[in-house]
Amino acid sequence: MNIDSIRDDVSYVREITRADTLRPPSSIALLWAALVAVGFPLADFAPSRVGIFWMIAGPAGFLASCALGWWDARRRGQMSRREGAKWTMHWLALVVAIFLAAPLLQTKQVTGKGFGALVLLLLSLTYFLGGVHLEGKLRWIGLLIAGGYVATFFLSTYVWTIIGGVFALSLALSAFVGEPKRA
Numbered sequence: 001m002n003i004d005s006i007r008d009d010v011s012y013v014r015e016i017t018r019a020d021t022l023r024p025p026s027s028i029a030l031l032w033a034a035l036v037a038v039g040f041p042l043a044d045f046a047p048s049r050v051g052i053f054w055m056i057a058g059p060a061g062f063l064a065s066c067a068l069g070w071w072d073a074r075r076r077g078q079m080s081r082r083e084g085a086k087w088t089m090h091w092l093a094l095v096v097a098i099f100l101a102a103p104l105l106q107t108k109q110v111t112g113k114g115f116g117a118l119v120l121l122l123l124s125l126t127y128f129l130g131g132v133h134l135e136g137k138l139r140w141i142g143l144l145i146a147g148g149y150v151a152t153f154f155l156s157t158y159v160w161t162i163i164g165g166v167f168a169l170s171l172a173l174s175a176f177v178g179e180p181k182r183a
Contacts, residue, residue, distance in 0.1 A: 026175035040164020
């Protein structure tokens, strides 16, 4: 047997035996909890700054999340291109969908409030489907965001601060719920 064959065999065994523990690191949920805790209330307190905040924070948070996931998988010895690609493509689809929806706001086909609600709807769907296909605990976050989407039709005062608080809290809690025990 040559070294490459042995390395491939060991990688395969690692992937199979640890497949059930592949999870995103808590740092990603905490990163997004912090971004949401700052970004959502901006809509209530500094609406003119919301767009620029998310135009920078969204893609930067996505890239930081990819890096955090890669470093964590490497540290755990659970490098799997297939899993990494699956997670990356899932969240990249959200980033692209929001980017493609932005012209609706620029061409005044939707209002600022309507665009915010549309983004909530996209977030809800993405988190829920993430819970179905990637990590179960994302499902209930998706349902909470869906509740926030519905709330935009009934609340008018501090609606984004309330939704952001619930969303950020759910992300922070998800960072500590369901974590596998570390040896």
